[in-house]
Amino acid sequence: MTSDDAFAEILAVLTSLLGDLTLFLQGLLRPWNAYQIAIVAGVFLLAHILTRIIAPRVHTWMRSREGWAKWRMRLFVILHRRIRMILFVALIWTIVWVMREVTWPSRSYLLGIVAELTTAWLFIVVATRLIGNPVMRAAVRYGAWTWVTLSILGLTEEARRALDSVGVTLGESRLTLWLALQALILLVLMFVAARFLSTTSAARIRSNEDISPSMQVLAIKFLQVVLYGAAFFISLRLVGVDLTGLAVLSGAIGVGLGFGLQKVVSNLVSGVILLLDRSIKPGDVISLGETFGWINSLGARYVSITTRDGKEYLIPNEDLITGQVVNWSHSNDFVRLDIYFGTAYGDDPHLVRRIAVEAASKTKRVLSERPAVCHIVGFGDSSVDYILRFWIRDPTGGLTNIRGNVYLALWDAFQENGISIPFPQREVKVLEGSVLGRSEG
Incomplete structure (x- = not known):
């Protein structure tokens, strides 16, 4: 099809739509059609007044339902926001039913169209609230509204012809707006289904305690890749796109990944390795460089x-593979901490060791099933140096604070037992004959 033929077809479709619109507007000038429009306006006004009366009472009643399930409360919130539309649909269908019983069907034709349109719009707006992604929800909602409106008005064939007449020719294939729209709709539907299956399966996998946390993450990621990939290719296949051409495209993408996205691919592969070897998992306490x-x-x-200070660091997976990582809770939750202190040479070292162990054992978070120990590690210039070792099993609670609490317990215990903690002292002697003077600033 040449460009002139496509333009002529578009012009013919637009002319046909313009003629239908002219006939529709002329029909509105007929008495019974004008009456039906007035009835629609009156029903809308009545629904608005009733909403002002009913909505506050429904809201008060909903606030008193404290024991309701979350899904039920969410459903009623959605319906509460659409009370005016619900009332309008109920009233307009009542009037349509009455008029079809007492008068000719042609005299309620417009009312029937309005009733069908508003009912379909109401159903779509409530149903699309189940879609969590705002962008996808808006796309599905407005697309469904457009398609339902065209179907009810009987303009689907004209719309299809108009969209099918606009396109480009690529080799032996022709890509039209109608084909692109079909692909988009199928892709959205497939992605919604894939998202639902992925969310449901992920919840099942996380609830299975027999699967380790790292394998849970790996299984969920693999499932997401499979579902979304299948949704993409199935959508293209259903609209008639030849997938053999994607082989060349995938090869070009592979070359681009090899040269321009080395770090991204490295992080992706490193992430899979971390999940497979289970060296780290969600909940582990680790330190990498200055990050703990x-x-x-x-x-x-x-x-x-x-x-511990509330900062969230996003560490590339490659750094965890190539760097030295300390996993404080890899095989178990037990963590040993060491603190150093010194006492004066006049204090009994046997008493110091016993008091230090007792002080550490009485500190909160220090484990009693793994007793603390205290050893002499050297004789310093002005003190006997000790090391105190104790165990905890909740490193997520912090390390600096528990060390500080043990130091404070040592201070109190040494004060009670007369044990002194030496510190460097300096003496300045003035030699005989020296003259002290003050320098002028």
């Missing part, structure tokens, strides 16, 4: 780590 915190989630490109 617990893992929130394992992503395809990065690992989310939250520190």
Whole structure:
């Protein structure tokens, strides 16, 4: 089809639509059609007045339903926001039914169209609230509204011809707006189905305690890739797109990935390795360089780590593979902490060791099933140096704070038992014959 033929076909379709619109507007000038329009306006006004009366009472009643399930309350919130439309649909159908019983069907023709349109719009707006993604929800809603409106008005064939007449020719294939629209609709529907299956399956996998957290993440990611990939290719296949041409495209994409997206691919592969070898998993407490915190989630490109000060670090997966990572809770939750202190040479070291162990054991979070120990590690210039070792099993609660609490317990215990903690002292002696003077600033 040449461009002139396509333009002529578009012009013919637009002329046909313009003629239908002219006949429709002329029909509105007939008495019974004008009456029906007035009835629609009156029904809308009545529905608006009733909404002002009913909506506050329904809202008060909903606030008193505290024990309701979340899904039921959400459904009633959606319906509460559409009370005016619900009342309008109920009233307009009542009037249509009455008029079809007492007068000719042609005298309620417009009312029937309005009733069908508003009913379909109401159903679509309520049904699309189940779609979580706002962009996808808006696309499905407005697309469904457009298609239902054209169907009820009997303009689907004209719309299809208009969309099918606009397109481009690529080799032996012709890509039209109608084909693109079909592909888009199927793709959205397939992605909605894939998202639903992915969410449901992910909840099942997370609830299975026999699967480790890292394998749960791997299974969920693999399932998402399979479902969304299948949705994409099935949608293209259903609209008649030849998938053999994608082989060349995928090869070009592979070359681009090899040269321009090395870091991205490296992080993706590293993420799969981390999930397979289970060296880290959600909930583990790790330290990498100056970053210390617990893992929130394992992503395809990065690992989310939250520190004690509330900061969230996104560490690339490659850094966790190539760098030195300390996993405080890899095989178990037990963590040993060491603190150093010194006492004066005049204090009995046997008493110091016993008091230090007792002080640490009485501190909150220090484990009693793994007793603390205290050893002498050297004789310093002004003190006997000790190391105190104790165990905890909740590193997510912080390490600095527990060390501080043990130091404070040592301070109190040493004060009670007369044990001194030496500190460096300096003496300045003035030699005989020296003169002290003040320098002028």
